[in-house]
Amino acid sequence: MISTALEEGLISCHACSLVANQEFRRCDRCGSILHKRKPTSLGSTWAYLLTAAGLYIPAMLLPVSTVNTLGLSETSTLMGSIISFAQSDAIPVAVVIFVASIVVPIFKILGLGYLLVSVQRGSKRGVLQRAKLYRFIEFVGRWSMVDVFVVALLVSLVQLGVFASIEPGPGIIAFAGVVVLTIFASNAFDPRLIWDAPNDGE
């Protein structure tokens, strides 16, 4: 028979994993304030997640960079830069950027939204699958930052004056915001809530 710390009247320190009685306010070993679950986990995760989802629209629509070549300037959006990679036969790179910038953020936003809704409805179905989904979301989320690094690098490398220059556009700032907010969102979520649904011996 397995039981959780919560059921046994215990609390596990989020920082150092020392188990204490629930009447303790601070961890004996590391001094951290003890919480049964991350405080305001659901509310904070929703707030970060919805802001990220809202910011994803300007991230897709606004230009991520402007290339100035000999008096000509050309702006491109995230999708536009993926298409231009694909057209210049750099298919693997196009795939990497597509997955990192389009697939991963959307998957992460929808996945965390699903976890939040299922926890709030007290769902008992597919608990282990949902725990694995959360682990996967935490793992892949960071990879979205690739395109932000590409733009930052291009901007600082291509400053050859006469030849060309590249300026960052507002789209990349918005996109960086999306990535940062989704990381905040997955950190705010407490995976133990997935398992907390009342278990009636099923």
Added chain:
Amino acid sequence: METNPPTLAALIACPECDVLHVRKVLKDSEAAHCVRCGAKLYSKRRNDIQQALALSLAGLVFFVMMVTFPFLGISSSGAERNIGLVKSIGELYLTQSPLLAILVGLLLVVFPLIKVLGLIAILIPLQISNRIPGTDIYFKLVERIAPWNMTEIYLVGVIVTFVKLTSIADVNYGIAFWAFIGFVVVMTAAMNAINFTSLWDRLEVGEINDFHEK
């Protein structure tokens, strides 16, 4: 304030699903996993602290090289340009986009520096003795910035940038680029060598070892 009864020190709750486990004495290179969700709970590895410390010190050397030497060079129709990591972020801040520069600076310079110095600050006291006040601050700092480890992602970004630029200019790697790869490799190995729960347990060596001896 009363202290926890020693039996509590023998328990560990899964960080991901809260199931309680009684700690077991592990053999070398063994790890304990949660019976319900499979999350890693704690592990044992001989010489983990020496290994992680050596790797972190190598990481510090790589970090210094990373921020001092040129990172990438680009040349096109006679014009040449070398950039260093810190200088390029500084220029980005001054000329183009302060927000982007702050973000990149935090992810590629500030957090990696905190990570390598923090690890060294944790591991040296543990190597010498088990109780040094203040170690827990570095522990918490290093764990706090863990989700923001983006160094290997940056390497993918560098490769993408290369592909994008090869048609219009010659690009070459500087010493700092290789140092950056070295940094990613040794820091990944250092983090793999240690387990934070097990390191915490060593800080309170008294209680928990007493239990194991029984």
